[in-house]
Amino acid sequence: xxxxxxxxxxxxxxxxxxxxxxxxxxxxxxxxxxxxxxxxxxxxxxxxxxxxxxxxxxxxxxxxxxxxxxxxxxxxxxxxxxxxxxxxxxxxxxxxxxxxxxxxxxxxxxxxxxxxxxxxxxxxxxxxxxxxxxxxxxxxxxxxxxxxxxxxxxxxxxxxxxxxxxxxxxxxxxxxxxxxxxxxxxxxxxxxxxxxxxxxxxxxxxxxxxxxxxxxxxxxxxxxxxxxxxxxxxxxxxxxxxxxxxxxxxxxxxxxxxxx
Numbered sequence: 001x002x003x004x005x006x007x008x009x010x011x012x013x014x015x016x017x018x019x020x021x022x023x024x025x026x027x028x029x030x031x032x033x034x035x036x037x038x039x040x041x042x043x044x045x046x047x048x049x050x051x052x053x054x055x056x057x058x059x060x061x062x063x064x065x066x067x068x069x070x071x072x073x074x075x076x077x078x079x080x081x082x083x084x085x086x087x088x089x090x091x092x093x094x095x096x097x098x099x100x101x102x103x104x105x106x107x108x109x110x111x112x113x114x115x116x117x118x119x120x121x122x123x124x125x126x127x128x129x130x131x132x133x134x135x136x137x138x139x140x141x142x143x144x145x146x147x148x149x150x151x152x153x154x155x156x157x158x159x160x161x162x163x164x165x166x167x168x169x170x171x172x173x174x175x176x177x178x179x180x181x182x183x184x185x186x187x188x189x190x191x192x193x194x195x196x197x198x199x200x201x202x203x204x205x206x207x208x209x210x211x212x213x214x215x216x217x218x219x220x221x222x223x224x225x226x227x228x229x230x231x232x233x234x235x236x237x238x239x240x241x242x243x244x245x246x247x248x249x250x251x252x253x254x255x256x257x258x259x260x
């Protein structure tokens with residue numbers, strides 16, 4: 001049986017500081033183009049009336065309000081850095097509305113970090129009004145979240161092992177990439193949509209790939225369409241960079257949405 005179409009919505013496409021950066025006079029930070037305004041990276045997926053997100057950064061409340069989200073059926077975490085997890089508390093109104101605990105998924109290490117950042121969520125005697133969650137440890141096997149089939153994809157963020165995800169076998173989300181192991185590349189071969197981080201154009205970074213490296217990985221994987229995310233102001237103006245890319249590759253931007 002054919003799988004349902006998925007609507008993708010980019011909640012945010014920026015790095016840990018977002019764009020504009022506080023106090024910056026860099027030309028991209030001063031740009032009036034809405035596509036140059038980037039909140040911290042997160043992706044929303046909607047299928048058959050169910051909604052999940054990958055990560056919940058510090059801008060999560062603003063992002064979900066902007067999307068006019070009426071429900072949330074799960075959050076899948078790539079890793080534990082602040083720009084990917086700090087919005088967890090903002091699930092409260094959606095948990096209250098549904099009357100159900102929210103399923104959250106991540107590596108065991110990542111879930112332990114959530115305990116450290118949000119101890120009041122996980123203690124036995126909770127303060128009334130805190131969000132409630134169900135923890136799900138992600139290992140190597142595929143798993144289901146609200147009807148989405150999710151396959152973990154091992155990648156490295158510098159030397160830190162983190163996860164990307166393959167959704168319903170056709171959409172791959174890889175953020176904070178420095179290295180994609182060969183076994184992971186094999187799992188992604190020929191994917192319909194690849195979403196991959198591309199920090200900037202030059203000056204190598206110890207834990208992130210640059211645009212040319214992201215293009216190389218896209219070509220190696222053979223993705224039919226590629227969207228670059230987790231973008232810093234040093235990448236340049238959205239419109240100038242996007243028009244320079246091959247036809248099958250695009251800069252993502254906040255609020256971009258399409259159906260796969």
